[in-house]
Amino acid sequence: MNIPRRAALALAPAALLAGCGVSGSDEKSPSGSASPSGSSPGTPTHAGKPQWSTLADNLRGELVRPSDSSYDSLKKVENPRYDDARPLALLRAKNAKDVAAGLKFAAHYDVPIAVRSGGHNYAGWSAGGAPGTHVPRSLVIDLRDLADVSVGGNGTATVGAGAQLIDVYAAVADKGRAIAAGSCPTVGVTGLTLGGGVGVLTRSYGLTCDQVESVDIVTADGTVRTVDSKHDADLFWACRGGGGGQFGVVTGWKFRTRSAPTVSVFFLEFPASRATDVIDAWQRWAPTADKRLWSTCKYLSGAKHPTPVLKVAGTWIGSSGLDEQIDEFIDAAGAPSSRFTGTHSYLDAMLLEAGCSKLGVSECHIGHGGALERETLSATSHIAGSRLSRTAIGELTDAVQRARAVDGLVEGGVSLDALGGAVEQGSGTAFAYRDALASVQYTATWHSGGGSDGRAYDGYVHDLRSTMVPHWGTGAYVNYADPTLDAKDYFGANAARLRSVKRAYDPHGLFDQPTSV
Helix, strand or coil, X not given: CCEEHHHHHCXXXXXXXXXXXXXXXXXXXXXXXXXXXXXXXXXXXXXCXXXXXXXXXXXXXXXXXXXCCCHHHHCCCCCHHHCCCCCCEEEECCCHHHHHHHHHHHHHHCCCEEEECCCCCCCCHHHCCCXXXXXXXXXXXXXXXXXXXXXXXXXXXXXXXXXXXHHHHHHHHHCCEECCCCCCCCCEHHHHHHCCCCCCCHHHHCCHHHHEEEEEEECCCCCEEEEECCECHHHHHHCCCCCCCXXXXXXXXEEECEECCCEEEEEEEECHHHHHHHHHHHHHHHHHCCCCEXXXXXXXXXXXXXXXXXXXXXXXXXXXCHHHHHHHHHHHHCCCCEEEEEEECHHHHHHHHCCXXXXXXXXXXXXXXXXXXXXXXXXXXXXXXXXXXXXHHHHHHHHHHHHHHCCCEEEXXXXXXXXXXXXXXXXXXXXXXXXXXXXXXXXXXXXXXXXXXXXXXXXXXXXXXXXXXXXXXXXXXXXXXXXXXXXXXXXXXXXXXXXXXXXXXXXXXXXCCCCCC
């Protein structure tokens, strides 16, 4: 049985969606090795026709070309709208040396590259040249075979760049440990972390990037580096919130973990007619609540919902105290039409959030052995830096309801994910919006095979964002990549420093995606 991602969420009443998109594969000079210059490996040399067989002979992994039988299946990313991509080749890296070989080859022959870890990039950049993505046909450096996860005696998790979140959760939980990240089980840990990492324990434990101790990365000159607060410190800073596909190819991470907590979950549903009251109450409550509480507020419409759906759901660290938190919210929002709470182990809670509580870890995947299916969608985002007036909330809900007028749109709307708590208290990374109230995701899904350009659905989500720009400005979350936005929208005041890091480590622009700094 294959279950679409959003259908899987319906398997458990408290299941949430904190975002299935990631940004990439993924003012001081750097403190480590000298940056590439002159005719170094990072410099395009226009050496003529690429000699693909030479690259293949120098790999431990596999180079897959369009004539190979596995090409059509391996080239697919998680969004079927990009199935028409025809990358020049896919390099299935087995180690950092394979990545370095791929980068040197690309620089030598001036071949465009795309980097893929989980394959969830909303804009399709990791597909390696899908029509409409503004990315040329590319050499895809595919990291999904670098998926090992281990936990040392000190609680440090060593995680391969291609590991999916559900496998990270299972591995750390097996050692009695926990890490905070997103709810979408098949998202790659690398893209998520590079963009910051908003998730279901964010307000308690911080962003995923806040838990990073060191990063293994191959830079444009082909150098394999391990960066941390004392080695290539500016690059380490940029890899924690500065977005994927910009500064190098990450091959591995070390994360701090903590003792696995008991996690309580909750799910509330309200009549759509109460949307203004509920959203207003949520924005006043969720970002400033006890930091052990994280929540999301969703308002959804489309063919799937004859009447718009209004939900608030979330997590609480601990087995007691949740009801008091919920009651505080209900006092302001009014009584819900349904209410569910439950207490779980850390891993069981992550499976529930992923919509996989009835599937288990092995089936909580897409592809061979998995029960989840790919889903066609469009999305963009906002960063909510201030509360909305009741009039502005009405504009938002009216815009969501326009989903019913978009032919073929299955489900569309808005998800507001609370920030504050440990996010606001954190520092020292490239994530630019520490003091924001929430990250906001606008989404649209539809039934379609590969080749659908999705313009009507893109128009819907961009209409939602445009409606809110007068109230929230232009700030956005880089992990919900949108080619119509640029670096200042994603990185705010940090954009200048990120450009400095980019010049130091990739002076010739080997890593060149549409919203690169």
